Amino acid sequence: MPMTKREAMLKQLSTYQFAALDLQLYLDTHADDGRATEQMQRYKQQARTLRQQYEKLYGPLTKSSDDGNQWSWINGPWPWESEADN
């Protein structure tokens, strides 16, 4: 089962989100590390851009995201499913 375009885009977004999360965790105990802070901001910025692109094409990722209609939140695939499930 090769990755769909949607899954590939989500994986890219997840990569930047994860990089930011990992750094943010480090910064909880090293808040004065300026370089790490800057790097985290860069990852966050990348993630923000990718998320906007993803949501435009595939619908909201959170309840507070802008979305066209309630069905785009309700309808699948949900994170534990594949496209084929729907």
Added chain:
Amino acid sequence: MFVYEKKLQYPVKIKTPNARLAKAIMSQLGGPDGELGAALRYLNQRYTMPAPELKAVLTDIGTEELNHVEMIGAILYQLTKDLTVDQIKAQGFDDYFVDHTTGVYPQSASGVPFTTAYIQSKGDAITDLHENLAAEQKARVTYDNILRLADDHDVKDAIRFLRAREVVHYQRFGEALRLLTDKMDAKNFYAFNPEFDKSCLVKNKRNRKA
């Protein structure tokens, strides 16, 4: 408050169902050293922590553990999807099937339902951080054991990610412990409980200012 994002932290794409493996992996959902226990442990310990860095670490790691709870749920769902009754019998899943069909239920590999008895929130920061260091090691070993049992490449990929995070969390808790003891009287860390005897922490001690 908690905000849900409609995605997994790391992708789980399993092509081949395997109920026997699902039973083993179930321990990382509802077992003694699993992700659910970890999430509840850290999210409950954080309220009375005596320093803001500790509240941040416990909140952030506890939240990430909920991401991992979800990943394990996804793994279990995919491993038990579309099973036939013959497969269920052949893969030793009969006893689970009787009580839960192929639903996802937090229990250990040997069938013990999840219990809060697996965790502690002692209300003492030094003690709780030690509990957490041990918890991360126990989780790591559990993942090591799962990796020995699994043949499936897709399963092992997700499990390896989760295992790597345990090691990082262990590191973060070690740093949190050091940070805490730096703020305490080096002559006797055990003279006071920093969560209960508020005045014992060295006020405004700056550890890392240049």
